[in-house]
Amino acid sequence: DIQMTQSPASMSASVGDRVTITCRASQTISTYLNWYQQKPGKAPQLLIYAASSLQSGVPSRFSGSGSGTHFTLTISRLEAEDLATFYCQQSYRTPYTFGQGTKLDLK
């Protein structure tokens, strides 16, 4: 199975900060990498698909980059409503494994 490792596991940031979360795959997955945001008590929501494509309706302050084994999710200017747990997921090969999550809260 392809292992996905996110860093950091948790972080604190202030409104207006630039935030970067990293995801690494245990083997190359081209750009078959997706990012999800999950708020407490809610289902995950797709933010970024195919490593860098913004899902419809997602604010443009979210962006994704990377290919192969190294990927990043960036929030250009953090807003309070962005606080959540973020997950990467590879969809290159089943089982479509997720990273362990990055919990983002307010500093």
Add this chain to the structure above:
Amino acid sequence: EVLLVESGGAVVHPGGSLRLSCAASGFKFDDYMIHWVRQIPGKGLEWVALISWDGGDTQYADSVRGRFTISRDNSKNAVQVEMNSLKTEDTAVYYCAKEGIGGSSLDVWGKGTTVTVSS
């Protein structure tokens, strides 16, 4: 509006069985793969299974292969997962999700249904 609604979650004893359902609306159901993803309370996401648009291809996580069976009825816009030989570690919120157009991402999720396996 594109919607997925899960049902069937319950409390069941270890070794028991349960069937979860996912009802879809608002999109051309038989054009899309459907996935199940689960989440142990307070923990991360675990991909469980997928079924192709016509039901001809199914894939499972190692942790459930041989115990869970995913199926779909396109005439009813529904997907089911039959869960047998349940273990305490199957306790989780189970989500169904629709595969999107971009690289097998999951672009629409249901709100989830809770399965508790406990003696």
